[in-house]
Amino acid sequence: MSEDKLCPDIPNRPTGPLPVITVAAVIMVDIDGRILLAQRPEGKSMAGLWEFPGGKLEDGETPERALIRELKEELNIDITEACLAPFTFASHSYEKFHLLMPCFLCRRWDGIVRGLEGQALKWVRINELKDYPMPPADEPLIAMIRDFL
Ligand SMILES: Nc1nc2c([nH]c(=O)n2[C@@H]2O[C@H](COP(=O)(O)OP(=O)(O)OP(=O)(O)O)[C@@H](O)[C@H]2O)c(=O)[nH]1
Numbered sequence: 001m002s003e004d005k006l007c008p009d010i011p012n013r014p015t016g017p018l019p020v021i022t023v024a025a026v027i028m029v030d031i032d033g034r035i036l037l038a039q040r041p042e043g044k045s046m047a048g049l050w051e052f053p054g055g056k057l058e059d060g061e062t063p064e065r066a067l068i069r070e071l072k073e074e075l076n077i078d079i080t081e082a083c084l085a086p087f088t089f090a091s092h093s094y095e096k097f098h099l100l101m102p103c104f105l106c107r108r109w110d111g112i113v114r115g116l117e118g119q120a121l122k123w124v125r126i127n128e129l130k131d132y133p134m135p136p137a138d139e140p141l142i143a144m145i146r147d148f149l
């Protein structure tokens with residue numbers, strides 16, 4: 001029997017090594033215990049899906065510095081390293097790259113959250129997170145957040 005008959009449902013996986021991309025993300029929690037989600041805009045990969053704020057590390061940048069920069073650029077708020085608590089990480093192979101995503105928790109920031117890049121923002125209760133489709137890498141994080149909050 002040929003191999004594709006033995007394993008008919010397993011999709012083709014990329015063979016060679018994938019570049020590992022590090023993306024820092026933050027789970028922002030407000031005083032009511034709601035979490036901030038940002039919707040990926042039209043024209044980007046995975047448009048329409050909801051994600052935690054953050055982005056790729058620039059050369060020589062730590063995850064914490066990347067988040068301080070990204071939250072200013074994307075949300076117009078100021079955070080400090082002291083307010084970023086390491087929480088968990090995601091590690092997930094997409095088709096073209098492997099995502100390694102350190103995730104921090106943040107409960108304190110300066111300023112009012114505003115989407116500066118045209119992205120929709122939403123403060124969501126933990127039991128409503130399931131109603132907001134997220135990238136596959138994020139799915140395991142939801143149970144971790146629920147257990148923690
Ligand atoms: N910020 C963030 N990115 C995530 C999450 N989950 C997830 O798979 N990603 C992926 O991590 C990458 C984020 O990098 P990014 O924000 O700097 O890049 P981008 O694709 O939005 O834009 P760019 O490449 O044009 O800068 C994207 O490929 C995004 O799909 C998440 O919860 N938050």
Ligand SMILES: [Mg+2]
Binds near residue numbers: 054055
């Ligand atoms: Mg981003």
